[in-house]
Amino acid sequence: MVGQRAAEGRKGGRAGMRLVGGTALAHDDAAVRLDGVGIAFTLKGGKRYVAVEGIDLGVMPGEFVAVVGPTGSGKSTLLNAAAGLLKPAAGSVTVFSSALSGLNARAGYLFQADALMPWKTALDNVAVALEPQKVPRAEALVRAREWLARVGLAAFADRYPHMLSGGQRKRVALAQMLIRDPEILLMDEPFGPLDAQTRQIMGNLLLELWAANRKAVMFVTHDLEEAIALADRVVVLSAGPAAGIVGEFKVDLARPRDISEIRLEPQFHALYKEIWSCLRVEVSRAYAGGPA
Numbered sequence: 001m002v003g004q005r006a007a008e009g010r011k012g013g014r015a016g017m018r019l020v021g022g023t024a025l026a027h028d029d030a031a032v033r034l035d036g037v038g039i040a041f042t043l044k045g046g047k048r049y050v051a052v053e054g055i056d057l058g059v060m061p062g063e064f065v066a067v068v069g070p071t072g073s074g075k076s077t078l079l080n081a082a083a084g085l086l087k088p089a090a091g092s093v094t095v096f097s098s099a100l101s102g103l104n105a106r107a108g109y110l111f112q113a114d115a116l117m118p119w120k121t122a123l124d125n126v127a128v129a130l131e132p133q134k135v136p137r138a139e140a141l142v143r144a145r146e147w148l149a150r151v152g153l154a155a156f157a158d159r160y161p162h163m164l165s166g167g168q169r170k171r172v173a174l175a176q177m178l179i180r181d182p183e184i185l186l187m188d189e190p191f192g193p194l195d196a197q198t199r200q201i202m203g204n205l206l207l208e209l210w211a212a213n214r215k216a217v218m219f220v221t222h223d224l225e226e227a228i229a230l231a232d233r234v235v236v237l238s239a240g241p242a243a244g245i246v247g248e249f250k251v252d253l254a255r256p257r258d259i260s261e262i263r264l265e266p267q268f269h270a271l272y273k274e275i276w277s278c279l280r281v282e283v284s285r286a287y288a289g290g291p292a
């Protein structure tokens with residue numbers, strides 16, 4: 001466990017290294033790394049709003065990192081920076097040791113909102129993800145069928161999105177992201193709109209697929225239980241404006257994990273209590289309108 005790093009954390013330790021859960025991580029080994037990242041938006045009338053500032057965050061290959069923080073703290077903003085959708089005003093984004101410019105081609109992105117094409121079947125929605133790689137259509141369809149089977153939708157290949165439940169649509173979206181075999185997964189509250197039971201089923205499915213082929217994952221959620229159940233490390237963002245990382249906690253729970261079972265473990269409760277004591281302060285600040 002690392003705990004709060006409000007005071008010292010942003011500066012890190014030795015040059016190029018940072019201590020995380022007792023392990024010194026070489027920055028250059030990270031799959032994706034934000035260094036001193038600051039992002040500001042220009043508002044109507046020309047005023048600038050600094051959403052996040054001084055963010056140092058690396059995700060190692062094969063590591064599952066969850067980012068939690070109050071609403072409006074800048075979680076999506078950070079993911080967008082890692083995806084190359086937003087250019088930071090300060091700092092840098094590095095992907096496997098190369099400075100990111102333009103879209104992050106080594107990452108797959110899963111949004112909170114459905115991004116399936118309503119005029120395409122589940123099969124075509126998955127197969128279309130291979131188009132940029134110029135995979136021949138016949139091969140793309142075979143691979144898309146395999147992926148639909150992996151997410152438990154073999155029998156639903158010919159259905160259009162409106163003929164699928166919310167959970168089923170998320171499964172299609174998951175297959176659509178994973179079929180390209182990206183090395184980094186960027187997920188923005190992907191299971192947010194689902195009911196609690198379906199969220200757990202989706203969480204277990206995600207962990208199962210991830211265990212079979214470990215990617216670097218940056219997973220944003222407002223649900224602390226979900227974050228702990230899934231991740232190797234939980235990072236806490238402060239309330240904005242100029243949100244920063246105020247806590248970083250290693251999750252030492254054994255894998256494989258069953259999301260519904262792991263919540264019953266005493267170790268889970270202890271961790272939840274510890275992280276919540278950090279997050280709670282920020283949630284209260286966010287609802288009070290942020291810092292003065």
Ligand SMILES: Nc1ncnc2c1ncn2[C@@H]1O[C@H](COP(=O)(O)OP(=O)(O)OP(=O)(O)O)[C@@H](O)[C@H]1O
Pocket residue numbers: 041042043049051069070071072073074075076077078222240
């Ligand atoms: N395009 C924009 N223009 C101006 N302000 C923006 C823009 N995008 C985001 N913001 C502001 O930046 C802050 C961070 O937004 P962001 O969407 O990253 O928050 P979040 O942590 O993902 O919140 P939520 O949990 O509600 O999804 C918010 O205060 C938001 O109002």
Ligand SMILES: [Mg+2]
Pocket residue numbers: 075076077188
């Ligand atoms: Mg968001």
